[in-house]
Amino acid sequence: MRVQRPLVILIIILSIFLLSGCNKILPLFKxxxxxxxxxxxASSIMMDSNEIRSQxxxxxxxxxxxxxxxxxAIDDQEIINLLISKSRNGIKVHILLDQWQRENSETVKYLKNQNVSVxxxxxxxxxxQRIRYLVADYQVAVFYxxxxxxxxxxxxxxxxxxTGDAAWTIAKSFDKxxxxxxxxxxxxxxxxxLPQDNIIFTLSSGVKPQLLKQINAASKEIIAEVEQISDPDTVEALVQAKKRGCTVKLIVSPSCAVATPxxxxKFKESEIQVRYYNSPNKIPMGFNLSIFDNKTMMMTSSSWTYYSFVINHEGALIIPSPTASESISKVLSQEWENASLP
Known part of the structure; x- marks a missing residue:
């Protein structure tokens, strides 16, 4: 029996489809x-100074x-004495500090006199030198x-x-x-x-690209508590995020009224919501954090400025965790309510 030409073509196409796999033929269905x-x-994130110190x-x-x-810098005498004690007991203690901080003059002299490697x-x-962390036994780290x-x-x-592989990444960074x-x-x-934790740790020149990546990828909301925002590219990225429909809320230091008017x-003209940090207990702000679409958080060691991104030795963590982001978002929402209008 003679097979019709269209049927032959259909059989050939189906054969190729089955042998090659759906993904190669129909990339749209990948x-x-x-x-x-x-x-x-969320419990790995500490927002109380007493808890941070005790941990x-x-x-x-x-x-x-x-x-x-x-x-x-370090000038906490109890911690300094504890480090001396650990060093005397054979633990390898190595410390790097910023040379321009006044507190460090006495600290470094004292530690060196006690044979601590600083x-x-x-x-x-x-x-x-603005990056701040502790690593113990190559497997537990704290980013401050x-x-x-x-x-x-x-x-x-x-x-x-x-406590995952990001701690090991930071240990290797310290070695460098x-x-x-x-x-x-x-x-x-x-x-x-160590277990994979999917946390990105980046240094200096890597901080700004990571921040811009998160801002540019946001589709719903950006909320940030940052001491100062003045880097032009970052400012423009936030403006563009607002233009494409993102809700952008920024809590900044009251000093920005004078430092970056x-x-x-520009934020006001772009209808970006800005408020000045205001603690009911008059406690100064001491961290720089942003949350994107309530699922990714980024903590930087300093403000979002040219000096932070280009000059200083800085660091950042990028954490794609909806659970942690949602928990911290509630804290920032409360701080937003406490913050004052410019």
């Missing part, structure tokens, strides 16, 4: 890549092998919004505790900074078997 989600819990002391106390610290981060002229000083612990600050400072490697293990004016 499965979407699953969203990357971090398993960071810091506990982590240092529990360290069995190594303690890496990179901060702007150095100034080799900042260039006009550069500040402020320093271990009387002033730092007296601010409305926050810290994020990490230590090698850059001293030309000596710390001899880290080749690998650490043109930026505040």
């Amino acid at each position: 499965d979407k890549k699953p969203e990357v989600i971090s398993n960071l819990s 810091t002391i506990q982590i240092i106390n529990n360290a069995k092998k190594s303690i890496f610290i990179e901060l702007s 150095q100034y981060y080799p900042a260039q002229k006009g550069q500040y 919004g402020n320093d271990w000083t009387a002033k730092g612990f007296a601010t409305h600050t926050m810290a994020i505790k990490l 900074d230590w090698s850059y400072t001293t030309t000596l490697s710390l001899g880290l293990p080749e690998t650490m078997n 043109n930026t505040i004016k």
Whole structure:
């Protein structure tokens, strides 16, 4: 029996379709890549200075092998003495601090006299060391919004505790900074078997691109509590987010009225909602945090300025966690209610 030509063509097409797979023939029906989600819990985010300090002391106390610290400044005598004690007991303690902070002069002298390995981060002229973290035993890390000083612990600050592979990433970053400072490697293990947490840790020149990526990807809402916003590209990205329909709420320091009046004016003209931080207890603001679409949060070590992005030694965490973002969003919403209008 003679087979009709159209039927032959149909059989050939179906054969190719079945042998090649649906995804190659119909790319429109490809499965979407699953969203990357971090398993960071809301309880890993600390927003109370007393809790942050006590957790810091506990982590240092529990360290069995190594303690890496990179901060702007330390003057908390209890923590300093604890670090000396751990060093004497054979724990590898290594500390990097900012050379321009007054508190560090006495701290560094005292620690060196006690044979604790402490150095100034080799900042260039006009550069500040602003990144703040602690890593214990290569597997537990805390990323801080402020320093271990009387002033730092007296601010409305926050810290994020990490127990996944981001802690190992930060440990390796410290090793690079230590090698850059001293030309000596710390001899880290080749690998650490830690659970994947899908948290991005980025430094200096990587902070701004990550921030712009999050702003540009937002489709519904951006809420941020940042001491100062003046970087032109970031300001423009926020304006464009508003134009495409995002709700943009910014809580900034009252000092911005004098420091960046043109930026505040541009935000107002763009119908971006701006308020000045106002604590009922008159506690100064001490962290820089943003939440995008209530599912991704980003914590930076400093404000969103040219100096932060280009000059200083800075850092940031990007955490794609709807659970954590929703929890912190409630805190920022309350702070929005407390904030004052420009």
